[in-house]
Each structure stands twice: as C-alpha cells, then as structure tokens.
Amino acid sequence: MQGLKDKVAIVSGGSTLIGAAVARAFVAQGTRVVVADIDQEGGRALAAELGEAARFVTTDVADDAAIEACVDDTLKAFGRIDFLVNVAALYADQGPLSPRADWEKAFAVNLFGAAMFLNACRPHMAPGSAVVNFGSTSASVAQAGRWTYPASKAAVLQLTRSAALDLAGAGIRVNAVSPGWTWSGILDQISGGDRDRVERVARPFHMLGRIGDPAEVADAVLFLCSGHARFITGTNLAVDGGYTALGPEQALSPITELLS
Ligand SMILES: NC(=O)c1ccc[n+]([C@@H]2O[C@H](COP(=O)([O-])OP(=O)(O)OC[C@H]3O[C@@H](n4cnc5c(N)ncnc54)[C@H](O)[C@@H]3O)[C@@H](O)[C@H]2O)c1
Structure with a gap:
C-alpha cells in the first residue's frame, strides 16, 4: 500500500489479536510500530516477534502521564509519529445494572483514552498523517444487556467526525473502523x-x-492510513461482513413465507 513505508505508527491495545494483527500488518509494509498496552506479556512477546521494527511501551490509556510517556518514547526511538490507531478497549458491561463507576471506566478507556492519545500525538503529526479509531457494530444497534460499551463506541464515532473537521487544516485525517x-x-x-x-x-x-x-480488520486500518485513502476523512468504515446492512429480517424471506 502507498505511503506506509518508513513511517511510524502507535497502536494502542496492540498486545492481543486484533491490535497485534494491525501491528504485524504495518511492519509487513515497512512501518515501524509502537505497541501501547497494559498487557505486558502479550506486548513484549509481539515486540520480540516483530524485531527492530517494533517496540512495546507499557501504557494505560486511562492515564495521561502514561500516554505522554509513550509519545515521548516513540519520538526518541523512531523520531516521528505518522499514524495513531486507537484499538484499546474495555468490554465490561452490566447493562442497566452498570453503576457509575463502570460507566466512568468504559468511557475512560474507550473514549477518553482515544481522545487523549490523539491530542498527545497531534502536535507531532505532519500533514499526511492519519488516525484510525475503533468503533463497533455495537455503536449503532441495541444489544441486550449492553449499555456502557455501545454508548462509548457511539461516542468514539462522533469523536472521529469532530476530530476530522478540526484536524483537516493540519492535513491529518481521522477515520474509524467498526468491526x-x-x-x-x-x-x-x-x-x-x-x-x-x-x-x-x-x-x-x-x-x-x-x-x-x-x-x-487490519487491512481496513492500513487502507485508511495509506495514501489510497488520501481523500477520506471523518468516516466510519464497517468491516463487518454485512452485519449493519442486514435488517431484522436477516436473510429470511418473510414475503415468500406469506405468499406460500
Ligand atoms: N472482537 C470483536 O468482535 C470486536 C467487534 C467490534 C469492535 N471491536 C473493537 O476492536 C478492538 C479490539 O477488540 P478485541 O476484541 O481485540 O479486544 P480485546 O479485549 O481482546 O483487546 C483489547 C486490548 O486493549 C488492551 N487494553 C484494555 N484496557 C487498556 C488500557 N486501559 N490501556 C491500554 N490498553 C488497554 C487490552 O490489554 C487488549 O490488548 C476494540 O476497540 C473493540 O471495541 C471488537
């Protein structure tokens, strides 16, 4: 893909399967990667697998000082930041039984973490840089027993639109994927x-x-970071096998059933 080689990406939540796939895909394209996660074991194993092109930095995205330290580390090690991919998320959700503390935790990681990471990277991002946030199909449909996670993901999609507008002048594109x-x-x-x-x-x-x-999912993230997406900003790319386009009738044929 165009525009990824010799660039530098930070991937929050990069220690486990989806984030790790994003990190691997970047490295395969010649992008150096900083994996920022609270999961030290997974992060260290991934960095060891990826070699010199990758670093692991223990980072809690709910902690502004940790985010700043990760950005500093990235600049010291790799000298630039071209892409930020906000993968880190918390799923814990008790639906209608969620106490205030759960709402605060979900938003602290899923929304505030993404916003604060973006703000910390922004002054170091040159025109042509890109941010990809992680939404979800859960952001746009009702799911039983799930309140905090879907609401936080819906807010991430709105953050994506707001940030895309305000960073457009600096030449930074901001998009989301919703797996x-x-x-x-x-x-x-x-x-x-x-x-x-x-x-x-x-x-x-x-x-x-x-x-x-x-x-x-990683392929879609890399596309949004690449030069092929240079006119795409403020959008949410569903990477969902048709989940959100499918209505309540699913693939059934109720009309045919009525006619029979
Ligand atoms: N798995 C799915 O089916 C699915 C569907 C839609 C959207 N998503 C989104 O994709 C992304 C990855 O999901 P996943 O299923 O791989 O999740 P996961 O729970 O397996 O991984 C999330 C990662 O975030 C890290 N993390 C959690 N709290 C953190 C914190 N405070 N600071 C730094 N890192 C932290 C975890 O250690 C982990 O590595 C998430 O944003 C999720 O909302 C996933």
Whole structure:
C-alpha cells in the first residue's frame, strides 16, 4: 500500500489479536510500530516477534502521564509519529445494572483514552498523517444487556467526525473502523477457544455468514492510513461482513413465507 513505508505508527491495545494483527500488518509494509498496552506479556512477546521494527511501551490509556510517556518514547526511538490507531478497549458491561463507576471506566478507556492519545500525538503529526479509531457494530444497534460499551463506541464515532473537521487544516485525517464479530481475545475467552461455536452463533447476522479475522480488520486500518485513502476523512468504515446492512429480517424471506 502507498505511503506506509518508513513511517511510524502507535497502536494502542496492540498486545492481543486484533491490535497485534494491525501491528504485524504495518511492519509487513515497512512501518515501524509502537505497541501501547497494559498487557505486558502479550506486548513484549509481539515486540520480540516483530524485531527492530517494533517496540512495546507499557501504557494505560486511562492515564495521561502514561500516554505522554509513550509519545515521548516513540519520538526518541523512531523520531516521528505518522499514524495513531486507537484499538484499546474495555468490554465490561452490566447493562442497566452498570453503576457509575463502570460507566466512568468504559468511557475512560474507550473514549477518553482515544481522545487523549490523539491530542498527545497531534502536535507531532505532519500533514499526511492519519488516525484510525475503533468503533463497533455495537455503536449503532441495541444489544441486550449492553449499555456502557455501545454508548462509548457511539461516542468514539462522533469523536472521529469532530476530530476530522478540526484536524483537516493540519492535513491529518481521522477515520474509524467498526468491526463486526471478529476472532479476538474476548471471543476466544468467552467461547473457551471454540471458534466453530462462535461461527455458528454469529452466522445468521453476518451477510457473509462468518466472523471476521483480525487480519481483515487490519487491512481496513492500513487502507485508511495509506495514501489510497488520501481523500477520506471523518468516516466510519464497517468491516463487518454485512452485519449493519442486514435488517431484522436477516436473510429470511418473510414475503415468500406469506405468499406460500
Ligand atoms: N472482537 C470483536 O468482535 C470486536 C467487534 C467490534 C469492535 N471491536 C473493537 O476492536 C478492538 C479490539 O477488540 P478485541 O476484541 O481485540 O479486544 P480485546 O479485549 O481482546 O483487546 C483489547 C486490548 O486493549 C488492551 N487494553 C484494555 N484496557 C487498556 C488500557 N486501559 N490501556 C491500554 N490498553 C488497554 C487490552 O490489554 C487488549 O490488548 C476494540 O476497540 C473493540 O471495541 C471488537
């Protein structure tokens, strides 16, 4: 892809499957990567795998001082910041039972973390730089028992539009990707590692009849960072196998059923 070689990206939440796929995809294109995550074991293993093109910096995105330290480290090690990919997220959600503390935690990581990371990188980003935030299909539909996570992701999509406008003058593009169900740390954990079961559950509500791979989300992120997306800003790219385009009738044919 155009415009990625010899550039530098920070990937928050880069220690586990989706973020790690983004980091690997960047390195494959000749981009150097800083993985910023609270998961030290995963982050260190990934940095070791990727070699000199990657660094791991322990970073809690809910902590402004940690974000600043990560930005400083990136500049010292690699000399520039071209791309910021805000992957880090918290899923914990008790729906209507969520106490204020849970709302604060979800927004502190998913929304404020993305906004503060963007603000910390912005003064160091030259024209042609790009930011990709992570939304979700959960940002635009109702899902039972989920209040804090979807609301925080909807806010991330609005942050994307607001930031795109205010950073356009500096030549910085800001976009979002919204994955559908994607094989990830969280799905691995809640399914006990049974991807076939996840596929069976998810099939009816993804037009393509399957969940996504982390690498497929990473491809979309790299496209939005690349020169091929130079006229794209303020948008939300669904990487969801048709999840959001599918209505409540799913792939059923209720009219045909009525006529029979
Ligand atoms: N997995 C899916 O099906 C799916 C669907 C839609 C959107 N998404 C989005 O994709 C992104 C990745 O999701 P995932 O499923 O891989 O999640 P995950 O929970 O497996 O990974 C999230 C990463 O963020 C890190 N993290 C959490 N809190 C942090 C903090 N305070 N500071 C720094 N890092 C922190 C975790 O250590 C982890 O590495 C998220 O933004 C999520 O909202 C995922």
